[in-house]
Amino acid sequence: MFSTVYDVIVVGGGHAGAEAAAASANLGAKTLLITMNLQNIAQMSCNPAMGGIAKGQIVREIDALGGYSAIVTDKTAIQFKMLNKSKGPAMWSPRAQSDRMRFSETWRNMLEQTDNLDFYQEMVTGLLFEDDIIIGVKTALGIEIKSKTVIITAGTFLNGLIHIGNKTFGGGRAGESAATGITEDLVKKGFESGRMKTGTPPRVDSRSLDFSKMIEQPGDVNPEKFSYLKTTTALKEQRSCYMSYTSLDVHNLLREGFDRSPMFNGRIKSVGPRYCPSIEDKIDRFASKERHQIFVEPEGWNTIEIYVNGFSTSLPEDVQDKALRKVAGFENVKFLRYGYAIEYDYFPPTQLTKTLETKLITNLYFAGQINGTTGYEEAAAQGLIAGINAALKVQNKAPFVLKRNEAYIGVLIDDLIIKGTEEPYRMFTSRAEYRTLLRQDNADLRLTPMAYKLGLASKERMDRVVEKQEKTDLFVKFLKETSVKPEEINPILEANNSARISQSMKLFKIAARPQLNFNDIQKINSVASFITENNLDNEVIEQTEIHVKYAGYIEKEKNQADKLNRLENVPIPANFNYEKVKSLSIEARQKLTKIQPETISQASRISGVSPSDVSVLLVYMGR
Template sequence: MFQDYDLIVVGGGHAGCEAAAAAANMGSKVLLATMNMNTIAQMSCNPAVGGVAKGQIVREIDALGGYSGIIADKSMIQFRMLNKSKGPAMWSPRTQNDRMRFAEEWRLQLERIPNLDFWQEMVAGIIVENNKVVGIETSMGLKIKAKAVVLTNGTFLNGLIHIGEKQFGGGRSAERASKGITEQLEELGFESGRMKTGTPPRVDGRTIDYTKIEEQKGDEHPEKFSFSKETKILDRQRSCHITYTNPLVHEILEEGFEKSPMFNGRIQGLGPRYCPSIEDKINRFAERNRHQIFVEPEGWDTVEVYVNGFSTSLPEDIQHKAIKEIEGFKNVKMFRPGYAIEYDFFPPTQLKTTLETKLVENLYFAGQINGTTGYEEAACQGLMAGINAHLKINEKEPFVLTRSEAYIGVLIDDLINKGTDEPYRMFTSRAEHRILLRQDNADVRLTPLGHQIGLASDERMKYVEEKQLHIDAFIKNLKTHKVKPNIVNENLSKINSSPIKEKTNAYSILKRPEISFKELQQIEDELNQMINGYSKEVIEASEIHIKYESYIQKENQMIEKMKNLEDLKIKDSLDYSQIPALSSEAKEKLRKVKPQTLGQASRISGVTPADISILMVYLGR
């Protein structure tokens, strides 16, 4: 019935979609196995993509040749660039999306890939021979052979849904949990744990009084995620809205705390610290008399609304009673209650840098199975697992991004070296080289790498080369264009900038922190003629480069120093117990993680600089 596949991807969520698409587009024959083909790429939480640091990840996926940015663009109903008041390293794109169209666009995109097949059924386990995965077994007993397998099971592994005192098995609302895989992996020697996440109630937008809540419009000049020409900028947008809880809402919610699975011990798994439930917020921040609620439409045409900030697992009657006391929600009708879900995950220290497991060859984990939270974090892991599975079975060098190359590199490095005991979410603060890892330059950073491995298209590569040529030419023009004192000094004084004493190039003036290119244009009219033919994207990228040139140079120097450690390889067979000077904790952690380089060893929690010095001496011998 089935042919043998190069790769089988288990799970049709954000990680699974990117993994299947990447491997198939690179030439592998891929099977995507999912329990329900109608829920491929389901936005099971909020109908939005991107945000702080997450938006950078989506642009990186797009630059490498993945699809998350394209799908987000095709289904977006609003665009906002967050943190524009801060430095460009913090700018983060975010889209509000049409939930139904997002899933539809993903499925249609996957169906257009010739090398990709589908099978709808629960996967009960993997087939392993001589510590090497050779296929999967389905719940009906079908055995399908493959050279590699990527598990992207999301919240489905022994998923347990909680609403007040009720609990029932499920991987998502109205969808059954996946049984058997955790138990098999544990028998193979894998360590597992439990995590928890939650989702708020959905309500009928027709019953919200929008006159009583604050409107939040999209950007006046919206952008998009994808660097490709395949998608367009929005010409119309839907607004979101903001409202707040109040002391009465908190009082009603507290009535149900005794029935909350969070507080009575029924939920064992740790939830996401940075996206807590409403009952958790009330409990942890008792001094606050209100919390922000984002009212987010689920699409262009539907009346369903996502109540972001009101994630809860309290009894449904308590949820309904409390939500009606929020400003603007007096007559609101609920479509479905919020709930919490507990699920199995596998600590990611059990993975190599490629996301291949250390215990079973050619078996890869991606997404929430690794303890992460968020569509974007899952999608980028899926992309990297799909790429590396394809490369491994074709006996090619692995594709690993470093911390200085991408947020994706930071995320995977954090996971495999430090592990996580709570749902991992990406933040800009996690990236020590964030001035280099901006959202605007993701294509320049990563498209050449994506093109080199055969994922990013020739067209994409040509576009990036042209963009870089235009940036270089624009900067060169600014260096040669001289500005006269008698023309600009009066205007410089108006914005509290020092006057110039002689002809000065525009490049030098733009380096001043108080002057933007827009202000420079207003000061010096001739610049308006010079910018003809240059896109907004090129002008913005050039300005960022000029403003942050010295910082970028320092970052690059620091990276060069760190490369010395990354170049020192460590054999898997190294017996750390034979190095007496190492601390006991270092021996234990190094034995568990099995770092592949000295640089990786230096980032393992519990391994000190002294331990690294000892290792360096030992490896030198």
């Protein structure tokens, strides 16, 4: 049946699988996407939104590298917000609510229009090996499909177990069966596996809610978009979300069900996401808090379905029903689906290299929740990198790796393979030590030249980046060379409580003042004329403003990154024997032997490896 030997097989059609399939196919690799249900490609299993703190930066990086997530988000968005706008630009994070049904449909349509990509709907139940090399997969029907590389993006489906109160049943998602066989094959090959937990809240009927008792949460007045391409446009209409709160009454009703909660009665033994806890976990851990926020998120333009964000739970259905009715606006709520928890297999990501290829099995890649992460964005980023590297390996080309100072994606993968994770990993801006460099506004400037060189980014995309950089440089040069007279600028300075000037001053110095923004600077005639004459858009103006105001911080981080990269360039030989380096601490020897870092820089980030251990390694490597 499958006489073709594929270059890449992608197992799983979630966010990781979709990006992996698109990337490998777009790089010219003959790719097969196998998923249990083709109707659910890139389904938003949890909340109907993309982006958020740090996650929005990842989506823009995926876009800059030629991935599809941002384009799909823009085409299906129902609301857009730029979060943290009151803080510095390193913290600005785009977020969009999407129409969940249209999101999956648009992803499928885009994948079907991608050359070199085939599809097959069935469960993969086994992996085919020749010694320690993967050569294909086996399906539930017993069909063997051969491939030069395989990427596993199984999400929560590997031996998935769903919990609602005292009820437990197998499943990878509500209404879908769990995947069996893959974990068992990998464990036989020597892989270490573990269990993780995640949860989801109830879905309810919007017609049964009283929104007048809630706080409206509209989108931005002037919404932006995710993709840097001009093929997508900003929203002209938006749907509002709403916010309500739990209360002590709600908490007391929830506590009544704790004895039947799988989280508290010991039936769930795995670790859940620390930063997205269930409602029962929140009221247990934060017992002194009298209320918690509930975000009421529409699932699309026309559907009645509402996602009750903040009320994730695995409590019995009768407890969910009683407690949610005590939340303002939910008094007459009708449930479409009760919340549940799900346990699933994952593989500690220290078993991977920086390309996301496994260390034990050649040509086998892992991406997404199988690596212990949580979130669509983190999964999509890993899928993109795995897809790129699987295709490059088949083509005998150098691997593609992003450093920590180049992208949030680089931070994500470095954290996973060096530090590992014992709880679902979620990206935050605080995880990135170079977040002033890794802003959402400059992901195209940072990454599109790399993607263009790979063959993933189009000429149109690259031309946009070149134009943006050239116009930004031109505007900065103009500000450095052009002076403004006191009589023109002083009224603007006074209106913003900034010190007056007594003689002409360069615009760059004026624009750098923290009390002024570029809306004020554009009131100066020469600046307004320059912007009009050179057709500068908002992206260029924003880029210039950030450069002017944060030049010192950006330069400082670049210098720090250069120091890190010097250690990144000191390689450690493969399978290096750390036991012979007796001056290393015992803990360092154990950790280094297990993780096998590729560079001194990676070694320095391993928990338990001290600065003195790093110094010993540097001496040993002849530095």
